[in-house]
Amino acid sequence: MKMLINVPESVVPDALRGMAAAHPELAVDPDSRLVVRGDAPVAGKVALVSGGGSGHEPLHGGFVGRGMLDAACPGEIFTSPVPDQMARAAAAVDSGEGVLFVVKNYTGDVLNFDMAAELAEDEGLRVAKVLVQDDVAVTDSTFTAGRRGTGATLFVEKIAGALAEEGAPLERVEAVARQVSEASRSFGAALSPCTTPAKGSPTFDLPAGELELGIGIHGEPGRERRPMMTSGEIADFAVDAVLEDLRPDAPVLALVNGMGATPLIELYGFCAEVHRVLAERRVPVARTLVGNYVTSLDMAGASVTLCQADEELLRLWDAPVATPGLRWGL
Amino acid sequence: MKMLINVPESVVPDALRGMAAAHPELAVDPDSRLVVRGDAPVAGKVALVSGGGSGHEPLHGGFVGRGMLDAACPGEIFTSPVPDQMARAAAAVDSGEGVLFVVKNYTGDVLNFDMAAELAEDEGLRVAKVLVQDDVAVTDSTFTAGRRGTGATLFVEKIAGALAEEGAPLERVEAVARQVSEASRSFGAALSPCTTPAKGSPTFDLPAGELELGIGIHGEPGRERRPMMTSGEIADFAVDAVLEDLRPDAPVLALVNGMGATPLIELYGFCAEVHRVLAERRVPVARTLVGNYVTSLDMAGASVTLCQADEELLRLWDAPVATPGLRWGL
Structure with a gap:
């Protein structure tokens, strides 16, 4: 497997050097592995900190900036960052208003953010945590007890980030x-496995004519393997899997997310099918985001995340955001 | 080759249906294959129209919106749109201030935009054209006489789009x-070929341990094939190839562009190496954009585009833009 890298050992710090070069408005430290808003701590503002294994870019480092995260802690590829790193991130961005940790539900992340919260609280910080566990495909998997955290992370970080930017207190x-985490569900399908730089070979075998339904973002096993399906059939399966678990009585935010290697033209075609299924199921869609946002290295495939959104969540979704991976004005 | 599609024949209209669903602020017509600003024609504004074969998303349809294009004409995959389609786009967006066609230098596009200009002028429109021909890899290739148009298209569309948004006249x-087109040069490298839906197999063979230097955005042949190189070696080769042709005496805009299937973490690592080489060559970088912007379906690899930018070009680059593929506020 060919990769655009120097050596597998330096993939994460090399990428952080690139982020530092491309985004002078951020404070990126490749050595201590922190991505921090350049203007942090922002006075009077609750700080949002997230992190997790690398390989899911732009998540999380690409979501650091005004209106979203204050800091991100990238771990090694598919490996949790360490508690000390998270606690340093919290200390770097806390303005005295407290810190919210946004934690994807993977065993390592959960344990390490718990320990980091204790470390930060020992230093006098107020820390709250929210767990993202939106993937309906499987309960318990290689990296997780319970549901995995995937695409909903973007919704949580964007919406809570907008609220923090307005000066809301930590509890709010x-x-x-x-609320966003509990109102969100996801389902993904892989057309190809991903290849980690360290291993250099695919994380699993997927025969030429098959796809994996319910894939995780680390190449964990999904729900089932089937002969290749059309975009429309995959949309039917994914949306119905989500709607089995989430019965929206309000319009939804929809994320049509690529796993990394699927071309945008295919993601837009898939988006059309997702909208078709939602219309057939009488679920109105308030906003749609299409692109590679919560990825799995070079995996081909896509996931659908829906979030039931009231007017307040939509207002916060629409609020300005200025990060490398998600940007818009008013 | 597995793809997230329904049938090869409907890939382009399916994607346009998805664009229509995801971007209600645009007027997207999958039948007539037009992507148009929802508020077009914008009174008092020169209109920008571009287009070309599909498979390079977000280029061009993803660059339609405030501060960039007024309309895009997507052709079939890697196939020029037709003159009638381009002339209809021009008629749809002309406010009376004239239309600028942004044309990538491929034989089909050049001929068809020429014919479209004649058609539009027959209808009384004022039409100007700018040719983008930034790829220094080869002179003359499968699809082109002269240099190919690649990443600089984004710079031309963004900067000229910002100027048009301010109300500048057509001549300006x-x-x-x-100016942007002439001040820009690109060079790309492919780690894997791309696969068109219609063909279903790779556009060329690239042995396991080799890469293609100087690739085009349709899988056209490049300059040479070599044993696999590191990210740093590719950056040296690509940047030096660009600087052989462009000797900037002002800071540059840098686009570190993915060909479609290369993960963002690798693109950022490559960005670090591009910045290293530019620093070694004493070329200051004013702005850097990293991501998949001018793609070649599922090709793995990256290209570098540099544009020598004076203060006025930087000001226009920084101006607000609101398109599906490129968005920022003030």
């Missing part, structure tokens, strides 16, 4: 982050 | 578009 930011 | 918008 935490409550809305939890 | 055309002159600045030409």
